[in-house]
Amino acid sequence: MSAYIALADGRVVEGRSRAPGTGRGELVFTTAYTGYEESLTDPSYAEQVLTFSYPLIGNYGVREERFESDQIQPRVAVAREFTDDVAEWLESEGIPAIDGLDTRDLVTSIREQGAMRCGVAAGPDATPEQAREQLEQCIEMSDHTEIGAQVSVDEPQQYQGSGVKVTLIDCGAKQSIIEALTARDAAVTVLPYDATPAEVADTEPDVVFVSNGPGDPANFEAAGEVVEEFVGETPIAGICLGQQVVARALGGETEKMEFGHRGLNQPVRDLETDRVVMTTQNHGYSVADPGDLAVTQVNVNDGTAEGLEGVDVDVLTRQYHPEANPGPHDSLSFFDDVIEMAENRAPAVASD
Numbered sequence: 430m431s432a433y434i435a436l437a438d439g440r441v442v443e444g445r446s447r448a449p450g451t452g453r454g455e456l457v458f459t460t461a462y463t464g465y466e467e468s469l470t471d472p473s474y475a476e477q478v479l480t481f482s483y484p485l486i487g488n489y490g491v492r493e494e495r496f497e498s499d500q501i502q503p504r505v506a507v508a509r510e511f512t513d514d515v516a517e518w519l520e521s522e523g524i525p526a527i528d529g530l531d532t533r534d535l536v537t538s539i540r541e542q543g544a545m546r547c548g549v550a551a552g553p554d555a556t557p558e559q560a561r562e563q564l565e566q567c568i569e570m571s572d573h574t575e576i577g578a579q580v581s582v583d584e585p586q587q588y589q590g591s592g593v594k595v596t597l598i599d600c601g602a603k604q605s606i607i608e609a610l611t612a613r614d615a616a617v618t619v620l621p622y623d624a625t626p627a628e629v630a631d632t633e634p635d636v637v638f639v640s641n642g643p644g645d646p647a648n649f650e651a652a653g654e655v656v657e658e659f660v661g662e663t664p665i666a667g668i669c670l671g672q673q674v675v676a677r678a679l680g681g682e683t684e685k686m687e688f689g690h691r692g693l694n695q696p697v698r699d700l701e702t703d704r705v706v707m708t709t710q711n712h713g714y715s716v717a718d719p720g721d722l723a724v725t726q727v728n729v730n731d732g733t734a735e736g737l738e739g740v741d742v743d744v745l746t747r748q749y750h751p752e753a754n755p756g757p758h759d760s761l762s763f764f765d766d767v768i769e770m771a772e773n774r775a776p777a778v779a780s781d
C-alpha cells in the first residue's frame with residue numbers, strides 16, 4: 430500500500446501506508462527516541478504532521494497510562510518504521526501513518542527550508558494527486574486562529590488538593606502538568622483557554638498558570654488578557670506556549686523559528702547558576718523579546734530564551750517541558766519553585 434507526502438517545496442515523497450487516510454499540516458520532526466505515546470497525544474502537536482527521526486517507533490507497545498490527552502493530536506505520523514502496535518493505534522483513531530521512507534532526507538529538508546506545509550494521502554487507492562490536493566488546502570500554522578477551541582476543556586475541571594490553589598488556563602495542557610501540580614498537593618482548577626479575568630478571579634487563585642498548547646501564541650489573546658489583569662496581584666507561571674503568552678502580555682514579542690526544537694536532549698543553561706540541564710522540548714515559536722521580564726535561562730545551541738522571571742513581580746516561566754513526559758527529569762524542580770512562589774503569596778492559614 431502506498432503513501433505520498435506532497436511538500437510545500439514541490440517534492441512528493443513516497444512511502445508505505447501503515448494507516449490509511451488523507452491529511453495535512455505543518456511538517457515537523459522530533460528527535461525523541463522514546464516517548465512516542467506521550468508525543469502523539471501531546472495537544473501541542475495539533476495541526477502538525479509529526480516525523481520521528483528515530484528509526485524504530487513502537488518497540489515497547491502502546492499503554493494508555495502514558496497518554497497526555499484522550500486522543501492522538503498530530504494530523505499524520507511519519508517514521509522510518511512503525512511497529513504494528515503503533516500502526517494499529519494510529520489506524521484506530523483515523524490518523525494516517527506512513528513509514529518505509531528515508532526520514533533522514535525529510536528531516537534534512539525541514540532543517541534546510543524550515544517547517545513547511547504538507548499534504549498526505551495513504552492507503553490502497555492513494556495517489557500523489559490526492560496528496561497535492563491536501564497540500565493546496567493546507568493553511569499556515571498562524572492562520573489556525575481557533576486552535577485553542579480544538580484542544581481546551583469546554584467546562585472547568587477541578588482536582589482536589591490541600592495545598593496552594595492553581596488556576597490552569599488550558600490552552601492544550603498535557604495531563605502530566607496537572608499531575609506534577611497535584612503531586613505537590615496543589616488544588617488545581619482547569620479553565621478553558623478563553624476564560625475571562627472575572628472567571629479566573631472567581632477561582633481565587635494563588636497562582637495563574639498558562640499551559641502549553643499548539644500553534645501561534647498570538648492566537649491566545651484571552652489568556653494574555655488574564656495575565657495582564659493578574660500580574661503584580663497574583664503570581665503567574667507558564668510552560669512553553671504559556672511562556673510565550675505571558676511574554677507577549679507583558680510587552681514582549683514572539684517569533685516563528687526555522688524548524689523549532691522537538692526532542693529530549695535540548696541543553697539549557699541557567700544564567701545564575703551556570704548549570705546546564707537536559708530538557709524536553711516541542712515548540713516552533715520562541716520569545717524574541719522578553720518585554721518586562723528577565724531572561725534567566727537560555728538554549729545552549731541557539732541562545733533562545735528558555736526561562737523568564739519577573740523583575741519585581743512574581744512571574745516564572747519555562748519554554749521547555751519540565752513535567753518531563755517523556756524526557757529527562759532534570760528540571761522537575763520548576764514545579765516546586767512555582768508552588769513556593771504561590772505559597773509565599775498565599776495568606777497563611779490561621780492555626781488555633
Ligand SMILES: NC(=O)CC[C@H](N)C(=O)O
Nearest residue numbers: 641642644669670713714
Ligand atoms: N509545546 C508548546 O506549548 C508549543 C508552543 C507553541 N505552539 C510553539 O510551537 O512554539
